Amino acid sequence: MIKLDNVTKSYEMGPVSVNALLGVTLGIERGEFVVVLGPSGSGKTTLLNMIGGLDTPTSGSVTVSHRQLTSSGSIDKFAFRRETIGFIFQSFNLFPSLTALENVRFAADMKGISDALAVAKQCLDDVGLSQRIDHFPHELSGGEQQRVAIARALATGNPVLLADEPTGELDFRTGIQILKLLESQIKADKTVLVVTHNREISRVADRVVELSSGEIVSDGDPKGGRADISDLHW
Template structure:
């Protein structure tokens, strides 16, 4: 486990019962190395969102295990799982989910307050510096561009120093230039040791990753190391037309 930030073993997630049951994940086994940037792609209904949710402890598998470092998420009570998510997992979504009445600094400090930890101002400003927004610490979301708001959301996810940062289409609401700026930030954080797992439909966004996993019918059907946008697009197209 020394080199794995996350390990999934035979993870299955089903919804419903009997003939109406739907299997969103089907015996998925994989390792996510520490300090790596992994992208998950696949057509609608392939299981990528369910994979992200199970891996991040937002949903429980029907069977199998999910290890975050040395902790088995599937064995934790809801209370312990909530505490672990607060302390060791970060989230960035397509919607920025910033509180409009709070400044950038206050939004970033919020996870520390929720965890009962006094948010030291120096730590909050330091993480805003990392995303290039220290000089916007006193601005509210309405005073920031979409890209700046997503960078505040990224700083908020990083302020607890999470073991793994999860992104669910984090550049989906941004224009291409701003999206590239956010992806460059993520890439730099990975190069500095952060582990990132991201769901996207965008081959350009996927090209910033170390590895792309392609899901179909709840299984990992293909993987691509050192991806380029063209190679990702080719694999995506091939997967879409492949027979079931």
């Protein structure tokens, strides 16, 4: 579903070049639940943005759902994201002037889903927010806003879910709810990629890819074996 081949990304900062990713090669199958683990600055967001078509590599190739994202002009990145990607941003990125329902419905509308309103309501119900659909983001807690952001990603029905530190700002109990929601999407045949600096979260993944200074330093089962979400503590 996702294939990166020798991907490098450098940012030119005046005379200095910052290497955010250095020769990353990675393949992710459909239906995998993968956690990319690494400390702050290791390149996690850069990697996710590359897969989501929000950024292009300096060299190497990125293929997602059979589409080559590397040569920018050749595919319509907007159409690619609309058809393929559900992005869950660390800072939620909800429209502040739209209610929870309107935020989710907007995504379904953009996808051209005919019963967008019903789909949006269902997705908000699925994330446990049916009582909050008419609230604006500023009237919701961080955990609730994150759940709206997940409902928005689910409303598109898109096959690849990318989540950037989805539990980063949340208390433990809410973080666990969010993880359960993301994990449950595997059963719906989605491919789920979560990036985090929290090793504890990586214990529930099918597979953990560790990044350090822009390079993959390990790739495999969670250390100590896969844990159940109810066994996590942080």
